Amino acid sequence: MRIDVVTIFPGYLAPLDEALVGRARRAGRLDVRVHDLRRWATGVHQAVDDAPYGGGPGMLMTAPVWGAALDEVAGSGPTGAVPRLLVPTPAGPPLTQQRVAGWAGEPWLVIACGRYEGIDARVLADAARRMPVEEVSLGDYVLAGGEVAALVVVEAVSRLVPGVLGNPASAELDSFAEGTGGLLEAPAYTRPERWRDLDVPAVLRGGDHGAVARWRRDRSLERTATVRPDLLDALLARDGNAALDARDREVLAACGYDPAGRARPAAWQTGEVAADGARPDPGR
């Protein structure tokens, strides 16, 4: 897979030389290229921004610079190859594992990182004449530019590219991954068995794989019901009641989640963790 990232801050993408993505690049499994937008800026000041029409705060990135950059980058592939252009913006649909999985199946992505107040809207309209264009948002908070989103997208997509992850199975068990029904992962433990008078749950040390799987499912359901009940709603909307067995319903009822939507645990949105590692239990 090839991924091109265009930005006025190429140094911001230096983390892509590290860890999983860095190793995959050096192993030739990923072709990640970072381009400095100013290469296509003209004039002594190499300006890339100008005042917004209609007034308003700040500056916008200009169309001619981005047009020239995307023409060259998107035109630099094998004959006939067309990349998918991804444009991070707080005004975009949210990034999801489903979108990531779709992009991981593509041969070539280009990510356009905006700064200032954003990019002249005609850049995307023009690009869409020649290639698929998608906007994407990391979430409902405001960043100063698209580079952080580019880092997130490149790492999330790279994990799903064959040969990049040491053990591809770990991607299958990801939270939000198709296979896990979109539930949050259960807590996990490793040695030492006892640490600061906190013990690894006995069931995980007992060797009964069925009991371990059941324990993890219960913790997954509890955590999802109290932290992200919306994910359970989505699971039930997608897979219907068949998604839950009798034990699942017991666990969910115990923590105040009612599949029929009549009851919701007091949303545990704080993210706080109690001293014993437990999550606040709104149902009890």
Ligand code: JD8
């Ligand atoms: C791209 C410029 C800054 C945004 C005025 C602050 C994504 N989840 C997200 N939050 N923010 C971004 C994002 C912010 C960006 C750009 C993405 C390009 N800015 C602008 C509009 C308000 N400034 C993002 N993905």
